[in-house]
Structures are given as structure tokens and as C-alpha cells.
Amino acid sequence: MTGLQITDVSLVLGDGDESVTALDHVNLSVAPGEFVAVVGPSGSGKSSLLAVAGGLSTPTSGSVTVDGHELVGPNNRELSRLRRELIGFVFQSSNLVPALTAVDQLRLPTTFGKFDDARDPMELLEQVQMAHKAKRRPHQLSGGERQRVGIARALMTRPRVLLVDEPTAALDRARSQEVVELLAKETREQGVATVMVTHDHDVIKHADTVYVMTDGRLEKQD
Amino acid sequence: MFLALRELRFAKARFGLMGAVIVLIAILMVLLSGLSQGLVKDGVSGLQELPVTSFAFEKDVQKDSAFTRSVVDADTVETWKSRDGVNDAAPFGLALVNGANQDGTQVDLAVIGVEPDSFVAPEPAEGEGLLDANSVVLSAHAADDGIAIGDVITLERTNVELTVTGFLDGQHTFGHVDMGYVELPTWQSINAGLPLDAALPEGKEGEFTAVAVKSELDTDALATADEEAGTTTMSLTESYGASPGYTAETSTLLLIQVFLYAICALVAGAFFTVLTIHRKPEIAVMRAMGASTGYLLRDGLGQALILLLASVGLGVAIGCGVGGLLQTTAMPFALVTGPIVLAAVLLIALGLVGAAVAIVRITRVDPLTALGANR
Numbered sequence: 157m158t159g160l161q162i163t164d165v166s167l168v169l170g171d172g173d174e175s176v177t178a179l180d181h182v183n184l185s186v187a188p189g190e191f192v193a194v195v196g197p198s199g200s201g202k203s204s205l206l207a208v209a210g211g212l213s214t215p216t217s218g219s220v221t222v223d224g225h226e227l228v229g230p231n232n233r234e235l236s237r238l239r240r241e242l243i244g245f246v247f248q249s250s251n252l253v254p255a256l257t258a259v260d261q262l263r264l265p266t267t268f269g270k271f272d273d274a275r276d277p278m279e280l281l282e283q284v285q286m287a288h289k290a291k292r293r294p295h296q297l298s299g300g301e302r303q304r305v306g307i308a309r310a311l312m313t314r315p316r317v318l319l320v321d322e323p324t325a326a327l328d329r330a331r332s333q334e335v336v337e338l339l340a341k342e343t344r345e346q347g348v349a350t351v352m353v354t355h356d357h358d359v360i361k362h363a364d365t366v367y368v369m370t371d372g373r374l375e376k377q378d
Numbered sequence: 379m380f381l382a383l384r385e386l387r388f389a390k391a392r393f394g395l396m397g398a399v400i401v402l403i404a405i406l407m408v409l410l411s412g413l414s415q416g417l418v419k420d421g422v423s424g425l426q427e428l429p430v431t432s433f434a435f436e437k438d439v440q441k442d443s444a445f446t447r448s449v450v451d452a453d454t455v456e457t458w459k460s461r462d463g464v465n466d467a468a469p470f471g472l473a474l475v476n477g478a479n480q481d482g483t484q485v486d487l488a489v490i491g492v493e494p495d496s497f498v499a500p501e502p503a504e505g506e507g508l509l510d511a512n513s514v515v516l517s518a519h520a521a522d523d524g525i526a527i528g529d530v531i532t533l534e535r536t537n538v539e540l541t542v543t544g545f546l547d548g549q550h551t552f553g554h555v556d557m558g559y560v561e562l563p564t565w566q567s568i569n570a571g572l573p574l575d576a577a578l579p580e581g582k583e584g585e586f587t588a589v590a591v592k593s594e595l596d597t598d599a600l601a602t603a604d605e606e607a608g609t610t611t612m613s614l615t616e617s618y619g620a621s622p623g624y625t626a627e628t629s630t631l632l633l634i635q636v637f638l639y640a641i642c643a644l645v646a647g648a649f650f651t652v653l654t655i656h657r658k659p660e661i662a663v664m665r666a667m668g669a670s671t672g673y674l675l676r677d678g679l680g681q682a683l684i685l686l687l688a689s690v691g692l693g694v695a696i697g698c699g700v701g702g703l704l705q706t707t708a709m710p711f712a713l714v715t716g717p718i719v720l721a722a723v724l725l726i727a728l729g730l731v732g733a734a735v736a737i738v739r740i741t742r743v744d745p746l747t748a749l750g751a752n753r
Contacts, residue, residue, distance in 0.1 A: 203750045212666060212746045233670065240668020247748055251663040253381065255388035260380075267380040268669045293388070321749050 157224045159349035160186040160209060160317045165218030167204050167372075178204035179215065180372035186349040188316070191340050193360040194353045195377075196369030202353040203321065205369065209351060210243050210319045211235040223316045240268045244310030244348070246339075248322040251306070252294040258305045259290040265312050275312050284308045284338060300331035307338060311346060318343065320352040324359055336362045382681035396649045397689040400729065403642050404693020405700070407635065407721045408713075412701045414631040415717060416710035421624040424488065424517065424550035424557040425617060429497055432600060433470065433617050434458055434589040434609035441612065444620040445472045445552075445587060450609065452584040457607040464593040464603070468496035471565040471586035474555060474622075477533040477540075483524050485531050488552040489514075491565020491586060498590045500559040502544030508561050511574055514540040515559040517550035531558075538568055553622035554710070562586065635721070639728050647732030650682060654739045658747075665745035674740045682733035686726045694722050 167179035178201045186192050196202050207213035208220055211227040220227040222242045227235065252261050262277035281287045284304040294302055303323055310318055320339060324332035336352070336359040343350040352363065360366050366377040386393050435448035458467035471491030478484050492498045494508045500515040501507070505527045507515060516525060525531075529542045540560065550557040560568070567574050570582055591611075595603060604611045612620065619625045654661075661674060698718070704711040 206749055207746055210666065212749065236665070236668050236670045238668075239666065243668070245663075245666050245748070247663060247666075248750065251659065251748060253660045253663070255381070255385040260384060264381065264664075265667050268664075268667065268673055 157221060158316070159188045159190065159223070160184070160351065161219070161221045162205075162209060163219045163221075165208055165215045165220060167201075167208060167213060168216045169204075177372045179208060179374075182218070182372070182374045184209075184351075184367065184374060186317070186351055188349050189344050189347045190365065191343040191350045191363045192352070192365045192367065193363035194351060194367045194369055194374070195355060195357060195360060198355065200369040201372040202355075202369050204372075205374070206319050206321055206351065206353050209317070210245060211239055237269070240265065240313065242316045244313070244315035244318045246303075246306050246310045246318065246320040246323055249299070249302070249326040252302055252309075254294055257291050257293055258286055258297070261294075261305050261309050262312050265309060271313050273314060275314065277308075277312065280308045280311060281305075283342075298331075299326045300335060303327065303331075303335045304338065307335070307342065311342060311348075314346070315348060318348045318350040320350060322354055322356075323352065324354060324356045329358065332356060332359055379677055379680040379684075382677045382684065386681060386684060392653075393685055396645075397685055397692075399645055400642065400686060400689035400725070401693040401696070403638055403645070404690045404722065404725055405697040407638055407725060408694055408697025408701055408718055409704070410631055410635055410638070411717045411721050412697075412704065412711045412713050413709075414628060414635075415712040415714045417627045417631070418618075418624075419549060419712050420551050420554045420710040421621045421627065422552065422618040423548075424490075424552040425614060425621070427546075427548070427550055428590065428614065429592060430470075430590045430614055431593050432591045432595075432611050432613045434467075434591055434604065434607060434611050435587070437608050437610050439610050441610075441616075442619055442625060443622075444610075444612065444617065446474070446622075448587050448610075449585050450587070450589055454607055454609060455589050458589050458591055458603065458609075461593075461595075461603050461607075463595045463599060464591060466497045466592040468498050468590050469493060469562055469586040470498060470588050470590040471562060471569060472552070472588075473565065473569045474553065475533050475535075475568060477531045479525055479529045479531050481524075485520065485523070485525060486555045487516075487531070487533075487558040488555045489565055489568055490557050490559045491562040491569070492559060493562050496590075497592060500544070500546055503547035505542075505544030507544055508559065509543050511561055511564050512539060512541050513543040513560070515544040515546060516542055517556040517558070518545045518547060519549040519551060520556040520558075521545055523556075533568060536568055536571055536573055538564070538574055540564075553624070639724055642725050643728040643732035645732070646682065646686070646729040647736050650678070650733040650736035651739070654678070654736050658743055661740055661743045662745050662748040665743060666748040671741050675737060678737035678740060679730070679734060682730055682737065683726075686729040686733075690722050690725050690729075694718060 162184040165182045169176045169178050208215050259277050266274040281290050286304050340362040367374050368377050435444045439448040455467050473489045475489055476486050502515050527542050531540045600611045701713045
């Protein structure tokens, strides 16, 4: 089974009377090269979906597989390995490491383990049109530029699944369109299964499939 | 250590400030070590140079002033000498006196009385040994104070005149005073406060401070020997404590050094605690990206180690430079490799322990916080 498979996943946070159902029997299947957008108001469970899909949270029930590798069950050490080998993250406002230049941001994930087929960082920077700022550090880049570097960083190790958390939260409209277009393009070219969580309805037109999250339930939008 | 090195380069000012504190601590450490070695040398170098393994003092003598209070007699030497495992035993007299040479130069002496044919007899590096009752062999250190072979030193009170016949190799001091070896009868007169030609009082003949012993006996065997000879034995190193001021000086300096080690660990701990808290968001991101705990710990500890190695290295280099200058002054100061290396290793090790306690926080950073607006 290639791509991302989320099967009947529920996530209950807290316990007793305080418990909240963050995910309620969610099913989601994303094929390689498919760009899925998940929209919904804050608190609807979007971040929980990404956390479960990326092996950062263990669901209360259900199954998550990436290219056939089960993410529910393995210990933290094994989950770390699966994350670095199979999953790419693009974070809200990019979360780049302050001390590193753009090109070193891309090299960083390849130092986490042994990657024989890692991408060439300069080539990838070229691809996201950031090659001319390869030696700049995050504080010398604009929000959109940081996000481009963040996307390139997530693609360095050729992940099977790309999980994108509110990529346009800190960007203006024009930059937002550019960044999401870039995500859509890379998804198709790299054949990666991409899930983008956003509350920005202007950018979902670039997605192949759009889901709506409401109170922990996920529904496909027509 | 991909990230560690780049962070060190990026946040030069921050790490530089921290490094500067460690550099200063390391300099202070080298200087204290030099001072403490200098004081040790001034206090007990004369004892250190002796071919003696232990001293047998008068029974139940007060240990911190044994050299000035103890009295033993010739029979005790024989008792010790005849014991199995004892290679040699000889009379050893010690008295602190003041005097001046013919030009009026003040000389403070620890007069050591020995039998010229015994194993503790002085071996002069310059001049000759003990020729007669008026002959004295001095620590080479005294030559620095303007004493030369042939000088006549007149002791206060007794007016005993001693002729310098030779110098020992290097510094031989006891309680910050140069040692001067004389023949045992001469020492007995000086110790009794009498001129050399006066008869010693009844019972004072054949008495001296301690029995210098050279043996292969262990602590238990020495205790048994003590019991039978009616003496109190101190090993050569234990006897250092009987040098005036030795214990007070060394323990004070040791206390300061212990404090510096603690300060080094705390400073490193505090710095890396703040740094780790500051780095929390990027650590969460890296953990989410799949960086293992081991990777992050190696990176953090590697960074601390590089910082400590560089800072302590620089501090020791500066400290040795300054120490080299101090060594040429009258200050009791001696740069000794062993203690300096030990201090440097301890500073690095304890600094690393402090840093480690802080850096372990990395393991408690939840990668989940990388998601959402938790920046």
C-alpha cells in the first residue's frame, strides 16, 4: 500500500469528564502525487490529524500507515526513524533553525541519519527559486522565502508523505498563492502524498481533493 | 556535530561570553595551582627530597608540630634499625634558628642534624659535604639570597659560627626556611642553645628529633614497629603536615580550588540551561523531522565539549604565561605539569557534567509542539 492510509482513527485527549474527542473515526487515503487539503476552523482537529499522520501522536484507536509502514505501535526510537525516512514536515511560519544558512537548512535533515539518495541541496534550492539566497540565514529572508526553504528542506530526503501545517499563516495573499502552487507542483513532480492543513480557503483550489474537518470528523468536500 | 559547529560560529558573542568566564576560571585555576605548588615547595621541599619513607617521632607527639616538639634517643634508632624490613634508620635533628653571615645578610635556617655517614647525610651538588663540627651544607635556594661557599653564618643566641662548605642540588626548604645540614653533635648544641664547646646538660646527649627510617613496611607493620619501639610514626607525606603552616596553607588553597570547580560546573549548567530553553522550538522541529535523541544529545554535548576545550585550553595557556613571569619573582610559585593537567581535566569534566544536566532537557522537548502556532 503506497502513500498515506489513515483508517478509522480516533484520538481522545485528556481523560474523564475533561476528555475531548480530537479525531472521531477519521478515514483518509492519499495516493503518491496527490495533493490533499484539509480545511476547518481552529480547534476542529486539523493539527491532531497531522500529528497522528506524522507519528507525533498515538491515536486512541485505528491505524496509520505510510508506504505500508504502520505508525501506530512502534516505540519512539522507531517512530523517529520512520519520520526521518518517510515523512517530510512543512511547519507553520517554516520553523527554520536560526543559525543555519538556507543551504544548510536543507543539509540538516540529511545529517539525522544515513541517506544514500538524498537530493542535492543547491539543485533543490534552484527548484524553489531560492538558489540566489543560499547563504542567507532565516532572519535575512522574507516570510515567503522562509516557507520556500522550509518546503525544500522537507523534500531533501525524498519523503513518501509530506505533511504541511498552515503554510500560509504568516503570508500575504500573493505569497500564499505562490507557496501553495509550489507545494502542488512539487507534490506532482516528486510523487509524494501531501496533506496540507489550512484555514485559508483561497489556496485550496490548488489541491486535488479537499476535506473539511468539523469537531474531529473528516468529510470530503464536493 | 553539523549543527553544533554552525551554532558556535553563528552565536559567537553569546558563546564568547560564556567562553570568557571559563577562560578566567582556568587562568585562576592555573595561578592557584602554581601558588599551592609553590607553597608546598617552600614548606616541605626539603622533606620531599629526603631518601626517607617515614619518621619515627616521640610517642604520642602532637602531630602538627612533631618536628619541633619530638625528642627521641639513640636506642630508638637501634631498635628501628634492627627490625626486619627496615633498610636503614638514622638520627634526624631539626631546629629553626636565625642567623646572619659576615656581611650582615639575614639567614633563617632549619638546621638539620645528621650523622655524616648515615643515609640522610647531605649530598652537595657544589662544594663539599660536612667536614667538621662548624661545617654547614645549605639549600641551593640560599645562594639566591647572597650566601656563598666560605661564608661564615653566626647564629643568634648561641653565637655558633658555621662555615658554608657546600650547597645541595635545588631548593631544600622546611616551613619556608632554607635547610642547613650540620653534624649531629653541632645540632645538639644549637638545639640546646649552647656554644659548641659547652657540655650538654645531663641526659641531653644522644637526643634528637626523630628517627629517619627507610623501609618497605606497610602501614600495619609500621604500627607494630611503633608499638615495640615506643614511637609515633608518620610517613614522609604525613610528616609534611608537621611543617609550620603547611596544612593551613594547602587546605585553604584546596578549598578555593574546590569552589572554582563547583563554579565552573554551575556556570556551564546555567548557560546551557538558558540556551536549551531558548532552543526549544528548533529542537521540537528537529525531533518532529526525525532527529533521534542520541543525535541531539551528541550535538549539544559536542558543542559544550568544544567550548570547554577551547576555553580551558586558552585559560591554561594564559595562566602558564602569567605564571612563568611570577615564577621569576620571590613569590612562592611553581608551575607543575601534573596538577595543572589535572585541574584542566577536572574543569572540562565538571563543566561537561553541568552542561549535560542542562542539555538532557532536550529529551523532554515534545516534537508535537512543532505543530501549530507554538513558536
